[in-house]
Amino acid sequence: MRSSTIVRAAGAAATVVLSVVGLAALLPYSASAAGDVPSTSSVLAPDMPQAIAEPGAPPVPAGWIVSPGTKSGTPTLDSVVGVSAPHLTHTAVVRGTRATYQWMLDGRPVSGETDPTTVPGPEALGRRLTLDIAFTAPGYAPRAGTFHFGVVALRAVPAGWVSASPRVDGPARFGRALTVRGPVLTHTAIASGATVHYRWFVDGVAAPGATGPTWTPNQAGDLVVGVTVAKPGWKPLAFTLRLGWII
Incomplete structure (x- = not known):
């Protein structure tokens, strides 16, 4: 799927604030049925660090991302949930590719929650928990997606x-x-x-x-x-x- 990018002028360069990419473009392998694959994200959350790229710069190459990481945990109150570290190619590492994260509740960013793991608190109870992930590299537009964890519930007595x-x-x-x-x-x-x-x-x-x-x-x-x-x-x-x- 073709990507689209909106940029904000910043002198000679521009700051990429939005990158929409297809899921197939995000992942170069066929694992969409595994349940750990992030779906396409249309908006980078405000707290998520943004890469600097020239206007019209291509997104981070899909082939650089071997795996975006794997989900773990159940979305229950006071339980750890998150994703494992992504697997990137040697070229991606050399070119400075990094993953950035933003946790969301009901589609809204949670301030300060930018680690790959989180522990849902009382304010998350009954709300939909997702994790936006973006791969950034100098000179490239971000390639972004979303992990869906479901609605946060009370932990059950086992x-x-x-x-x-x-x-x-x-x-x-x-x-x-x-x-x-x-x-x-x-x-x-x-x-x-x-x-x-x-x-x-x-x-x-x-x-x-x-x-x-x-x-x-x-x-x-x-x-x-x-x-x-x-x-x-x-x-x-x-x-x-x-x-x-x-x-």
Whole structure:
């Protein structure tokens, strides 16, 4: 795909502020199905360093970029995400080619976030996280693209923190106490501050005061107990135990 460039005059030279290139031109190898390939970026973010090039200068040659880097991490709160270092040819290195980065939330640059890795904070929750990357070299226009990481979510309590799932012994009978046994938490879960919570429901309605592992049914209906393993700031791990009709 042909590239287009907008330049701003600066004496004898000009500063390239926008370079639009096709994905095929950005990557000289066929890895577009791998999920780690940046898509075309139409605008270089304001915080991204810009190369100096003569008006009409060609973009950094596609053949200089063996790989733009590989994505890693899951876009969850307080987790590290990013891309590995790019693989450039010897010619690219000799000619001073370098990669510059700008993290974006919902298409807007995050001030100061210009490293290849980042840790999403509370302000990123529920927003779309992307990373703009531009390859620059003296005398060439930038060749740019975007890595897409998805919407930032809460980190979830892992299922591996539970070594034994919760269970209830015996049928649901009116006036007979029932006790949830478990879940059994691992040492890691306990050390991380995870806690277990219970809630009993009859016909889909929370039973008043029934928030412990033991409860005595005092009304007829379909009995369910919800068990969650929670950690502040994380998405809880939930279990649903269906005990049937109270007899």
